[in-house]
Amino acid sequence: MSSLEGQDFTPPERLIASREVDVAVIGAGIAGSSLAKALADRGWRVALIDRRAFPRHKVCGEFLSPEAMGMLNELGLAHRIEALRPAVVRAARLTAYGAEPVRVPLPGTAWGLSRYALDETLHEQVRSAGAEVATGTSVTALRRGPQHFALGLKRDGRTELVRAHAVIGAWGGNGRIPGLAGAGRPKRETSPYMGVKSHFTGCTVSDEVELYFFAGGYLGLSPAGDGIVNAAALIDRRTCGTAPTTVQGWLELALTRCPALSRRLAGAVPIADSQAAVAPVRLYGKPVAWDGVPLVGDACVTIPPLCGDGMSMALRAAQLCAASADRYLKGELTMAAWEADYAHAVRAEFARPLRWGRLLQRVSAHPALARLALAAAARLPGLARRLVLATRLSGREAAADG
Numbered sequence: 234m235s236s237l238e239g240q241d242f243t244p245p246e247r248l249i250a251s252r253e254v255d256v257a258v259i260g261a262g263i264a265g266s267s268l269a270k271a272l273a274d275r276g277w278r279v280a281l282i283d284r285r286a287f288p289r290h291k292v293c294g295e296f297l298s299p300e301a302m303g304m305l306n307e308l309g310l311a312h313r314i315e316a317l318r319p320a321v322v323r324a325a326r327l328t329a330y331g332a333e334p335v336r337v338p339l340p341g342t343a344w345g346l347s348r349y350a351l352d353e354t355l356h357e358q359v360r361s362a363g364a365e366v367a368t369g370t371s372v373t374a375l376r377r378g379p380q381h382f383a384l385g386l387k388r389d390g391r392t393e394l395v396r397a398h399a400v401i402g403a404w405g406g407n408g409r410i411p412g413l414a415g416a417g418r419p420k421r422e423t424s425p426y427m428g429v430k431s432h433f434t435g436c437t438v439s440d441e442v443e444l445y446f447f448a449g450g451y452l453g454l455s456p457a458g459d460g461i462v463n464a465a466a467l468i469d470r471r472t473c474g475t476a477p478t479t480v481q482g483w484l485e486l487a488l489t490r491c492p493a494l495s496r497r498l499a500g501a502v503p504i505a506d507s508q509a510a511v512a513p514v515r516l517y518g519k520p521v522a523w524d525g526v527p528l529v530g531d532a533c534v535t536i537p538p539l540c541g542d543g544m545s546m547a548l549r550a551a552q553l554c555a556a557s558a559d560r561y562l563k564g565e566l567t568m569a570a571w572e573a574d575y576a577h578a579v580r581a582e583f584a585r586p587l588r589w590g591r592l593l594q595r596v597s598a599h600p601a602l603a604r605l606a607l608a609a610a611a612r613l614p615g616l617a618r619r620l621v622l623a624t625r626l627s628g629r630e631a632a633a634d635g
Contacts, residue, residue: 254278254365255562257384257397259372261287263348263544264530265403266355267308268551273362274309275559280395281359282386286369288353292428292511294538295348295463296322296442296455299341300626301545304552313354319344320456321440325621327607328493329446330600335607336441337617340625345442345456347432347463349507375400377525399558402524403551406515406531426450427512428538429483430465436501438462446597447491448472452484453538454497461504467514467538469598480508516594520583522576529554533579539597540590540624546583549626553578582626589623 258269261283269281297305297319305311322343328334356366367388374385381396402408436454443454449472457463466487470476477483481503488495520534529550536543554575561571596602610617 251393251395253381253396254280255397256280256399256401256558257282257382257395258401258403259283260403260405260408260530260532261285261356261366261368262291262352262403262405262530262547263355264532264547264551265401266352266359267304267310267548268401268403268529268555269364269366270308270310270355270359270362271551271555272558273359273364275555277559277562279359279364280397281356281364281366282370282372282384283368284371287356288349290430290432290507290509291348291352292430292465292509293348293463294442294453294455294465294543295345295351295457296544297344297346297351298542298545298625299339299343300542301548302342302344304545304548307552308548310355310358313358314344314346314351317346317350317354317458319346319458320438321345322442322456323440324442326441326443327446327610328444328491329597329603329607330448331493332604332607333611335611335617337610337614337621340618340622345458345463347457347461350458382526398562400526401554401558402526402528402532403530404532406535407511407513408532424513424515425469425471426467426514426516427470427483427510428465428467428514429480429510430463430508431480431484432457432504432507433462433464433498433501434460434504436462436498443497445487445491445494445497446603447487447494448600449490450487451597452487452491452494462501464498465538470512480510483510517591520579520587522579523572527554527558527572527575534583534587537587537590537594539593540586542586542625545626546586549582550579553582586624586626589620593620593624 255277256272257280258265259282261281269279273279322345324336324338326334326336359366370386370388372384373387376383382400384395386393438454438456445452450468452466455463515535516537522533530547536546557571557574560566596606
């Protein structure tokens with residue numbers, strides 16, 4: 234039984250809705266925003282809803298892979314992103330547990346760009362496509378009736394009822410919506426991992442993403458445009474005695490565990506109000522493409538950061554969901570067929586990169602294995618390239634290079 238069915242509520246048809254849309258997308262990150270634009274471009278009435286205000290800083294590597302750029306180009310957004318003057322990224326430099334750094338070229342040119350700027354531009358393009366963007370708006374209730382969903386919305390103390398023919402969840406890995414019981418989702422894994430990020434000035438990064446591995450986690454430095462460097466870390470809280478209480482405290486913990494990183498950030502100055510944190514970060518959960526409604530982005534599955542392709546996979550999930558949602562709204566698919574079609578597509582697309590990304594995550598946590606892997610990558614550049622490709626979505630290289 235769907236987690237939205239069998240509940241005692243007044244059917245939406247008997248309620249006076251203040252307005253009606255074809256699709257409500259809940260969650261306005263990169264997955265939800267790109268999905269909303271894709272559906273609006275197809276002519277559907279779309280509402281993009283998020284309880285948080287935008288633009289805002291989020292924990293993210295702020296790395297747009299060649300595959301991500303290909304998909305943004307397909308959405309007609311690449312030129313808009315390019316106008317933001319992103320940094321060019323051509324390689325990754327890996328430093329692990331005192332071993333010599335290893336440079337691994339990327340399979341194409343990537344971009345580094347602040348999520349603050351990226352999300353703001355995506356929302357502008359969603360509006361330009363004719364969709365509504367309702368940020369700072371909470372979904373207080375979600376119910377499914379025979380023909381429609383009913384959503385209770387609250388913003389600035391005002392409440393509103395909206396009817397939607399379809400609802401899609403893009404609310405992140407830790408989000409929940411009242412009325413969505415989660416019957417279709419396996420029990421969430423407990424996770425000791427947390428993510429933190431901050432922007433810095435006074436630290437020059439060339440055309441590389443720099444990854445520093447240390448006991449209990451790792452930190453990535455990547456250019457984010459306009460001379461800004463993004464520092465994003467994943468840390469295992471089990472390795473901490475007294476846990477820091479601020480983002481800066483967590484970053485300083487990373488510096489004490491990695492002398493090379495400490496030297497690298499000497500003289501760097503954190504940018505005020507750019508700090509963000511998220512916990513828990515679940516690295517090993519299975520994808521859940523459908524839980525009463527279709528799920529995209531981290532709501533579907535958290536991509537292991539060492540895939541280096543999280544935003545690409547969020548964009549791809551949005552593409553897949555938009556295609557099957559369009560067919561459902563046209564009456565070509567039942568909801569059950571939509572669920573089967575989308576779930577099959579998610580499994581086919583994400584199984585391989587998730588498997589390899591999780592393997593790399595586990596290897597990176599073991600100093601001896603990580604040093605051995607880096608030594609092999611230094612001696613066998615072709616092997617390193619194949620590992621990078623293994624964590625990428627298959628069949629996207631041509632689009633990325635175009």
